[in-house]
Amino acid sequence: MLIQNGSVFYDGGFHQKDIRIRNGVMEEIGPCLTAGDEEVVDASGCLVFAGFLDTHIHGCNGSECNEGPEAVRKACALLPNYGVTGFIPTFSLPDAETVRRAVQGVRAAKGCPGAEVLGMHLDSPFRYRTIAYYNIKVPPTREYTLEMTDHDLSDIRIISCAPELPGSMEWFRWITDQGVVGEVGHTECTADQVKEAADNGATLLNHFYNGFAPMDHHVSGALAGGLLEDRMYAQLTCDGIHVAEAFVKLTVRAKGIHRVVPVTDCSQFLGMPEGRYMRRDKEVIFKDGAARDPNGKLVTGAHPFDENMRTLRSMGFSLEEIGTMCGENPAKSIGETHRGKVERGRKGDLVLMTPDLFVQKTIMDGKVVYDRERDKLVLRHHDILIIGGRPCAS
Ligand SMILES: [Zn+2]
Missing domain, CATH: 3.20.20.140 (Metal-dependent hydrolases)
Known part of the structure; x- marks a missing residue:
């Protein structure tokens, strides 16, 4: 998965960077990474944090x-x-x-x-x-x-x-x-x-x-x-x-x-x-x-x-x-050195948020497990679940 155009919280500040996740791990972080045949997520307008x-x-x-x-x-x-x-x-x-x-x-x-x-x-x-x-x-x-x-x-x-x-x-x-x-x-x-x-x-x-x-x-x-x-x-x-x-x-x-x-x-x-x-x-x-x-x-x-x-x-x-x-x-x-930071080699878990800190997407191991737009749609469609009560896709 390639996450492009986000404002990434990196080294204590926000920077325009792309993040490539491969095999569940952040493999590459840098400006303007080229997409291969992987899934691309456009994070334009979003803040990007580690999970x-x-x-x-x-x-x-x-x-x-x-x-x-x-x-x-x-x-x-x-x-x-x-x-x-x-x-x-x-x-x-x-x-x-x-x-x-x-x-x-x-x-x-x-x-x-x-x-x-x-x-x-x-x-x-x-x-x-x-x-x-x-x-x-x-x-x-x-x-x-x-x-x-x-x-x-x-x-x-x-x-x-x-x-x-x-x-x-x-x-x-x-x-x-x-x-x-x-x-x-x-x-x-x-x-x-x-x-x-x-x-x-x-x-x-x-x-x-x-x-x-x-x-x-x-x-x-x-x-x-x-x-x-x-x-x-x-x-x-x-x-x-x-x-x-x-x-x-x-x-x-x-x-x-x-x-x-x-x-x-x-x-x-x-x-x-x-x-x-x-x-x-x-x-x-x-x-x-x-x-x-x-x-x-x-x-x-x-x-x-x-x-x-x-x-x-x-x-x-x-x-x-x-x-x-x-x-x-x-x-x-808690001594977790594999999480908590956008950094090469750490786990491919990311959160995309609006500038006012509402979650747009949650990504785990390079897969989208929560998508605000998609899940809103599902909530409306089935009309059975209480606020926030929808289990994430697995
Ligand atoms: Zn308590």
């Missing part, structure tokens, strides 16, 4: 990824509609057994068509801060970690842990040695403990601000520690709901544009119509991209990845800054 990765997503399309292989398949099918070509199913569950079942479900969905599952993110198994539904504190151990994963860490990408729990520093060293990203989250720890976690290998902050004790200027807390810790990436839910605009800007200013990783943290409601739902036996009202309890407290979000890019744009970030944060940083934060 986006969502490293913190619980579900979409009516299901949570911990509910079994079918839920994962639905996510794989839907996410290319938003430019996401790889994602990390994320679980926040009460105990080792429920995590283990969720892990098995994702493994059973391996290889399904659509966005690629890049492993799993165990969000908050070792938490200190009381979170919704689960208020127990589980100290991190190797045994518990292996129990959750059926003694197989090969597809576990990220595990979060509160640094104030006993044994956490030894655990961070061990989990890093296993090739898993050690992440600080769901914590009330001190700034010094964040630094100590980084000294012991932790490189990521779990959906920053959410799950952390709020800032108190009398206390050297985890949020201040996270802002000051240059060795750590900060996941940030940039939907304009989870984290207020001023805190998004503060994070980017403190940590720098290369250390902020936008995530959706979205849930089963992404792609669903607004209304009242039952979630874990509790009533929630889904409206304007957020699910709230009847008292108005935020329960979970449902903004897709590309919408968060538009939200960042409306906050005043430049397209270059958004390209860096949304395009490159997620891959870097």
